[in-house]
Amino acid sequence: ETALKFVERSHPDHGWGDSLRDHLLLYRHDLRSINILQLITVSSDVADGTLVEVVISCKLKWFSLALNGLPDLAV
Numbered sequence: 001e002t003a004l005k006f007v008e009r010s011h012p013d014h015g016w017g018d019s020l021r022d023h024l025l026l027y028r029h030d031l032r033s034i035n036i037l038q039l040i041t042v043s044s045d046v047a048d049g050t051l052v053e054v055v056i057s058c059k060l061k062w063f064s065l066a067l068n069g070l071p072d073l074a075v
Contacts, residue, residue, distance in 0.1 A: 003026055004020060004021060006054070007020060007024070008020065024054060024055070024056060025039065025054075025055040025057070026039070026040040026053070026054060026055075027052070028040050028050050029051040029052075029053065037053060
C-alpha cells in the first residue's frame with residue numbers, strides 16, 4: 001500500500017487509474033543471496049532499513065524505483 005501511494009504521489013499526471021496495483025512488483029535487496037533481488041510476497045519480508053525496489057510494468061516496459069527504508073516513508 002505504501003509503494004502504491006508513493007508511485008501515485010511521485011507521478012500524479014500519469015493517470016494510473018485502478019490498474020496500478022496490478023502492475024507493481026516489490027523486491028527487497030539481499031546482498032547475502034546469489035539473486036540479490038528477492039520478491040516480496042508477505043509484509044514480514046520487509047523490516048526497518050530494508051531497501052525495496054518497486055518495479056512497474058507498463059506495456060512491456062519496466063520501470064523501477066529504489067526505496068530505502070520503506071516502512072519509514074511518510075505517505
